[in-house]
Every structure is written in C-alpha cells, then in structure tokens.
Amino acid sequence: MDPARFTRIDATAWRIEPTGAMRVPAIIYADEELIRGMDEKVCEQAANVATLPGIVVASYAMPDAHWGYGFPIGGVAAFDAEQGGVISAGGVGFDISCGVRTMLTGISVAEIKLKQKALADSLFLQIPAGVGSHGSITLDPAEMEAMLKGGARWAIERGWGEVRDLERIEEHGTMAGSRPECVSDRAKHRQRREMGTLGSGNHYLEIQAVDTIHDAEVAKVFGLVKDQVVVTIHCGSRGLGHQIGSEFLLEMAVAAKEAGIALPDRELACAPIKSEVGQRYLGAMRAAINCALANREILGHLTRRIFLHFFPNARLDLLFDVSHNTCKVETHSVEGKPRELFVHRKGATRAFGPGHPTLPEALRSVGQPVLIGGSMGTDSYVLVGARTGEEKAFASACHGAGRALSRHAATKRWSGRKVTDELAARGILVRSPSMRGVAEEAPGAYKDCGAVVAAAEQAGLARRVARLTPLVCIKG
Amino acid sequence: MAGAAPGKSSKQLGWEHFPHAADVGLRGFGPTPERAFEQAALALTAVVTDAEVAPTTRVEVSRDAPDLELLFVEWLNAIIYEMAVRGMLFGKFSVRIVGLHLDGELWGEAVDPARHAPACEPKGATYTALRVAEGPARLWSAACVVDV
Numbered sequence: 001m002d003p004a005r006f007t008r009i010d011a012t013a014w015r016i017e018p019t020g021a022m023r024v025p026a027i028i029y030a031d032e033e034l035i036r037g038m039d040e041k042v043c044e045q046a047a048n049v050a051t052l053p054g055i056v057v058a059s060y061a062m063p064d065a066h067w068g069y070g071f072p073i074g075g076v077a078a079f080d081a082e083q084g085g086v087i088s089a090g091g092v093g094f095d096i097s098c099g100v101r102t103m104l105t106g107i108s109v110a111e112i113k114l115k116q117k118a119l120a121d122s123l124f125l126q127i128p129a130g131v132g133s134h135g136s137i138t139l140d141p142a143e144m145e146a147m148l149k150g151g152a153r154w155a156i157e158r159g160w161g162e163v164r165d166l167e168r169i170e171e172h173g174t175m176a177g178s179r180p181e182c183v184s185d186r187a188k189h190r191q192r193r194e195m196g197t198l199g200s201g202n203h204y205l206e207i208q209a210v211d212t213i214h215d216a217e218v219a220k221v222f223g224l225v226k227d228q229v230v231v232t233i234h235c236g237s238r239g240l241g242h243q244i245g246s247e248f249l250l251e252m253a254v255a256a257k258e259a260g261i262a263l264p265d266r267e268l269a270c271a272p273i274k275s276e277v278g279q280r281y282l283g284a285m286r287a288a289i290n291c292a293l294a295n296r297e298i299l300g301h302l303t304r305r306i307f308l309h310f311f312p313n314a315r316l317d318l319l320f321d322v323s324h325n326t327c328k329v330e331t332h333s334v335e336g337k338p339r340e341l342f343v344h345r346k347g348a349t350r351a352f353g354p355g356h357p358t359l360p361e362a363l364r365s366v367g368q369p370v371l372i373g374g375s376m377g378t379d380s381y382v383l384v385g386a387r388t389g390e391e392k393a394f395a396s397a398c399h400g401a402g403r404a405l406s407r408h409a410a411t412k413r414w415s416g417r418k419v420t421d422e423l424a425a426r427g428i429l430v431r432s433p434s435m436r437g438v439a440e441e442a443p444g445a446y447k448d449c450g451a452v453v454a455a456a457e458q459a460g461l462a463r464r465v466a467r468l469t470p471l472v473c474i475k476g
Numbered sequence: 477m478a479g480a481a482p483g484k485s486s487k488q489l490g491w492e493h494f495p496h497a498a499d500v501g502l503r504g505f506g507p508t509p510e511r512a513f514e515q516a517a518l519a520l521t522a523v524v525t526d527a528e529v530a531p532t533t534r535v536e537v538s539r540d541a542p543d544l545e546l547l548f549v550e551w552l553n554a555i556i557y558e559m560a561v562r563g564m565l566f567g568k569f570s571v572r573i574v575g576l577h578l579d580g581e582l583w584g585e586a587v588d589p590a591r592h593a594p595a596c597e598p599k600g601a602t603y604t605a606l607r608v609a610e611g612p613a614r615l616w617s618a619a620c621v622v623d624v
Contacts, residue, residue: 039497067497069602069623094599094623131524131594132563132587190560200597201624239560242599242623246553249603254542266603406495407596407624408477436526436595476597 001038012063012459013392016043021051021262028061029393029459034451037404041067042074048264049077053272054085056334056341060393062348063455064402064447069093070267073347076396078332080341081273086261087281088270089252091344092327094245096285097292098203098236099323100371100399101169102382103300103316104223105230105307109209112229112471115310116429119207120472122306124431127205127299128197129476131433135196137298144188147195148180151290152297152321160196161297162304162318167360169321170350173297175290179283183240184247187284190239191291196298200434200476202441203235204373205303208380208468215465218366218384222319224466231307231316232380232468233299234373235476236325237292244288248281273342282327289326296321319382320369324349324399332394343394351385351397351462370462372453373400376430376473377423377443381453381464388460397462401449410445411436419443423473432475441475477522488615491519494605496621501605503619509544509608510571512618513551517569517582520552523622524559525592529567531583539578545608547578548618552601555582563587565594599623 006014006028014035016026026046030038042065049071050059056078065074070090079085105112112119128135137160139147147154152173155161166173180188198205213219213226224230237244252269255277261270271278300318307314327344334341343350352359352368359368367385374380378401389395405413416435419442423430432438450467457463478492489511494501500523504516521529537554541547555566566584573579587594604621611617 041497069604069621073498090603094602130589131592131597132589134563186557190557192561200594201599242560243557246549246556246600249600250541250546250550253546253603266606269603403498406497407500408493408495433589434593434595436593440595 001035001040001043003032003035012455016047018050022047024050024055024058026050026059028065029455029461030063031455031458034063034455038065039067042072045070045072046075048268049075051264052086052268052270053261054079054083056080060396062396062398064398064400064452066402068346070265071344071346074398074402075346076344076348076393078341078343078394079273080339085273085342086270087273087278087327087342088268088344089245089248089281090267090269091346092285093325093346094242095236095325096241096245096288097323098325099292099296099321100232100234100373101296101300101321102230102232102319102371104319105228105314105316107229107311107314109227109229112207116471119310120429120431123205123472123474126306127302127474129433129474130200133197134193137195138193139195145180147294148183148287148290149178150174151293155294155297160301165297165318168318169293170323173293175286177282178286178290180287182280182283183244183287187240187243190243194238195295196302197238198299198476199235199238200437203476204376205474206232206470207472208232208470210466211469212467215463218465221363221366222369222382222465223317224382230468231303232371232373233296235295235299237288238295240291241288244284248284251277285327289323292323320371322349322371333390345396347399348396349399350395351389352395353385353387353389370397372398372449374449375441375443375446376470376475377428378446379449380468381449382466382468383453383456383462384465386460386462389462392460398452398456401446401452403445404447405445407440410442411439414439414442428470428473430473430475437475479518479522489515491515493519499621499624501619501621503617505615505617507614507616509616509618510573512616513548513571514569516552516618517555520555520598520622521566523598523624524594524596525565527592529565530585531568532585533564533583535582537580537582541576543576545606547576548608549601549603549606549620551578551580552622554580556598556600558582565592596624
C-alpha cells in the first residue's frame with residue numbers, strides 16, 4: 001500500500017481518517033516497509049469494520065495484517081452493547097479460538113538432537129494430523145455437552161491434562177457463558193471424533209529451540225532458557241468451530257438486513273449483541289472456545305506422554321495457551337472511564353500488560369506471554385504484553401507472520417519433497433501426510449516474522465522476550 | 477490450477493482456482509447455475525487432492541438459502557460437512573435447483589491418506605469474492621474464497 005494514503009501518527013502507526021459511513025478511524029500498526037508490502041485489501045477491510053454499529057475508538061490492524069474475510073486477518077475491533085454494538089461471526093472467523101500453546105521441556109537442544117528422529121516419528125505416528133484423521137476419543141451427547149461447558153478443565157477431569165495447566169490458559173481453561181444448546185447438531189456431529197486432532201493447513205506441532213533471549217528478566221519469569229527446547233502447538237476448535245462459523249454467517253447475513261445494518265461487505269455479517277441471534281452466537285462461540293481449549297489440552301497431554309517415553313523426567317510445564325480468533329467481553333479504559341466491551345480479535349492475540357488481574361500470580365508482574373507462530377523452517381517468537389498495549393489496541397498484538405505468497409503460488413515455486421529435504425539439511429525434521437501441504441506451507445511462503453514482531457514492539461503492543469527456531473515440525 | 481470436464485469444451489464447462497492471500501478462491505463455469513455449481517465442487521475437491529477420486533458411494537444433500545449466491549456457499553458448505561463427518565472425498569457432483577432450493581448428489585470414496593495425500597482441509601466457504609452471475613455468451617460462473 002502507498003503510505004501517502006494514511007495520516008502518519010508516528011513511525012509505526014498509520015491512520016485512515018473516517019470518511020463516508022466510517023464511525024471511527026482505522027489505525028494500522030506497522031513500519032513503513034510492512035505498510036508498503038501490505039495488501040490493499042487490509043486498508044479497505046479495516047475501513048469497512050469502522051462502519052459497524054457500536055464500534056469504539058477505532059478499527060485496528062496489527063503488523064501482520066492481511067486480506068481476510070470481512071475483517072482483515074490481524075484485525076481488532078471493540079463494540080459497546082449499550083450503544084447498539086454488534087457481534088460478527090466473520091469478525092471471529094471460522095476456526096473459532098484457533099490459538100497457540102507453548103510448553104517448557106527443560107531439555108537441552110543437545111539432548112533432543114540425540115533422539116530427534118525417533119521423537120519426530122513418534123509424534124507423527126501418535127498425534128492425529130491431516131485430513132480424515134480421527135482421534136481415539138469419541139464423544140457421546142452427554143460428553144459433548146460436558147466438553148462444551150468445561151473446556152480444558154473437562155479434558156483434565158477425564159485424565160487428558162494436568163490441573164497445574166489451568167492457570168496458564170486464558171479464562172483459566174473454561175470459557176464462561178458457553179451454551180451448548182446453541183450449537184447445532186451438525187456442528188456437534190462434525191466434532192464427535194475430532195477431539196485431540198491437530199487438523200491441517202497452517203496448524204502444526206513443533207519442537208523448537210530457544211535460540212535468542214531478548215529480555216533476560218522476563219525470560220527468567222517465563223522459564224525460557226537459551227538452548228533449551230519448548231513444544232508449541234497451533235490449532236483450534238476443529239470441525240465444531242468451522243460449522244458454527246458457517247451457520248451463523250448465514251444467519252447473521254439475514255439478521256443484519258433485518259436490523260437495518262448496511263454492510264459494505266457481506267462477510268461482515270453481524271447482529272446486535274443484544275439481539276436473539278447475537279446472544280445465541282455468543283453462547284455457541286463460547287462453547288467453541290471451550291472445544292479449542294480442550295483440544296489443545298488433549299494434544300498437550302499426548303505430547304507429554306510421548307516425551308515421557310524418551311525423557312522420563314520431562315514435565316512439560318505449560319508456559320501459556322492463547323487464542324487468536326475470538327470475541328471476549330473485557331473491561332477497557334476509554335477516555336479515562338472503564339467500559340465493558342466486546343473485543344473481536346481476528347488473527348490477533350490478546351496481550352495483557354503487567355499487573356492485569358486475570359494473569360496468574362507468577363506472571364502478573366511482567367505481563368502475559370504472547371505466542372507468535374512462524375511456519376516450519378521459520379522463527380517463532382515469545383513476546384510479553386506491554387503496558388502501552390491497552391491504549392494502543394485494547395491490549396492486542398499480532399499472531400504470526402502472515403503469508404507472502406498464496407498457496408497456489410507456493411506450490412508452483414516449491415515441491416514438498418524438496419522443502420522437506422532442504423529443511424532436513426538444516427537440522428529441521430518435517431513430518432506430514434501431504435507433500436503438497438508442505439509446499440503450500442513452505443517457509444518462503446510466509447513474511448518475515450522478525451519484522452512483524454519488531455514492529456509490534458516499536459508500536460508498543462508487546463515486547464520481544466525470546467526467539468524460537470524449529471527442530472521438528474509435525475504438519476497436518 | 478484449472479480443469480475441464482472430459483469431452484466438454486473448456487469454454488462451456490470448467491473450474492479454476494484463484495489466489496487469496498491466506499486461502500484459496502475457486503470458480504466453476506457452466507451453461508447454467510447448476511453446472512457452474514457442480515464445476516466449483518470439483519474445484520473444491522482439487523483444493524484437497526490432485527489424485528483421482530473414485531465415485532463409489534453416493535451421498536445426497538439438500539440446502540436452502542435467501543439468494544443464489546448464498547445458496548452457492550451453502551452448497552459448498554454441505555460438501556465440506558459431508559467430507560468431514562464421513563471422512564470422504566467426492567469426485568462427481570449433480571445439482572438441481574428449483575427456486576432457491578438445491579438438491580445435490582455427491583459421489584466419492586473414503587479418504588485414503590496414502591493415495592489422496594490430502595493437502596488441506598476446507599473449514600468453510602466464505603462470502604469473500606462471492607459471485608454467481610451470468611457472463612457473456614450465456615456462461616454462468618460461481619465463485620468464492622474457501623477458508624482452509
């Protein structure tokens with residue numbers, strides 16, 4: 001995009017002044033190079049979000065923003081229910097509560113390398129990944145209801161996880177306000193055999209080395225030690241979330257029309273928060289958040305079990321579990337006054353700064369871990385929420401690097417086999433059921449995650465704590 | 477990637493993928509909306525696999541929507557749903573539309589990870605780049621982006 005089309009606030013903040021139906025400005029956080037490389041659609045979509053009823057302060061886009069569905073991916077917007085605010089299924093996305101968890105192993109890179117191949121093979125064999133894979137868990141209707149209500153806590157009660165994990169998961173592992181009765185039978189049916197599965201596309205399980213420490217003090221609090229290994233899992237609410245997203249998108253397209261909301265893009269389909277459809281979506285979306293939290297907890301448990309086989313003393317303590325496709329009710333300060341807002345984050349991570357009351361005691365003094373996923377072969381980052389993030393974008397940060405090339409372009413440029421061989425030569429073992437899937441997710445298909453997190457830091461959204469480099473990547 | 481039905485002119489019947497930053501767009505062409513929908517369904521399968529899909533099992537779907545474009549999304553979502561819950565891929569499609577009601581038939585087989593090497597799993601059809609329209613030479617096209 002041409003930077004000249006924006007009002008430049010500072011080195012990393014770019015403002016689109018409200019025009020036409022826009023109720024508030026749109027603000028994009030990025031450095032000039034990222035702005036120049038950003039899709040024109042980001043500007044259009046961020047401006048479109050600014051037209052929605054009840055939006056507060058501004059429509060935001062994070063440094064990794066790219067062309068999404070209605071909302072840009074990397075979009076953040078908060079709505080006030082008391083001012084006719086809306087909730088948007090497109091603003092949450094199809095993969096509701098897609099997110100990342102990172103577990104600390106305490107094992108050195110040198111120790112892992114001795115068992116790297118066997119570990120990669122074992123993870124690939126035992127973690128269900130890819131199209132058509134099913135987990136070993138089948139949910140009957142009563143268990144489905146319990147899972148949708150209990151989230152990660154449900155998984156732990158069934159023996160798939162550890163109680164100590166709960167304080168390291170957003171919402172302490174259970175999203176309140178879940179209403180399983182608002183989830184269709186089709187959505188439940190789609191999820192019946194998908195618990196504990198990774199999925200496909202950009203979802204992965206990685207063993208990563210802590211390569212660089214950027215902030216020694218915070219890294220110590222987080223338990224991140226240079227040249228030790230962590231495990232990171234990226235996945236979401238699987239078929240249940242996808243089905244809820246699809247069904248409510250259609251319902252909201254009708255509801256928006258009935259509520260007299262003029263949509264500049266059908267994908268912005270939304271309903272007033274206080275409407276019957278809005279309330280039902282909230283109940284179903286919160287159930288899907290619990291599904292994602294339970295799913296990542298089960299995958300974490302399976303990973304622990306495999307690690308214990310190779311390293312009998314490994315604990316795999318959970319550093320944190322964050323979601324990046326959600327709408328959450330949060331209290332934020334607007335013009336000095338606390339207001340209860342419905343904050344949509346589509347491809348954006350909540351990033352509470354130091355002192356936030358919901359953070360576990362051990363982390364409260366430094367802030368929330370913000371986990372930024374790369375792609376196989378590229379770096380990932382652990383950030384920490386910054387105090388300034390609250391006023392910048394309702395305590396939000398980026399979620400990844402964003403694609404530089406489409407899947408189609410990636411498969412034209414690379415073969416999956418060649419990508420796998422090249423990564424193996426660099427000491428990174430990739431395991432996937434699909435070589436085309438590997439080509440589509442080739443490292444070169446993604447933007448430089450380093451530039452994105454540096455811009456997030458400069459913009460005051462979150463600060464860098466550590467850089468992670470992959471050793472093993474299990475792709476769905 | 478693009479394809480045309482065997483024995484038919486690619487100008488009359490066919491499908492293509494078009495790029496989207498994070499996901500993939502698909503478009504079907506045909507002399508009627510029904511044929512365009514069927515071709516788009518082939519494009520959907522090609523998002524997942526390059527391999528042949530044997531039409532050994534038949535599945536019926538039925539959908540309604542407030543307009544033809546939303547009906548197209550519902551059609552693709554119905555296929556995505558059947559793929560997910562049955563663990564199947566589909567390689568042959570038949571669509572009949574009366575008013576804004578669609579009856580569809582899908583023929584396919586169980587996913588064989590070794591043979592189909594599925595690249596990704598469609599999550600849902602979106603309203604992004606959604607367009608069902610009759611173009612020049614009475615050629616219908618049906619297109620949207622699919623989240624994968």
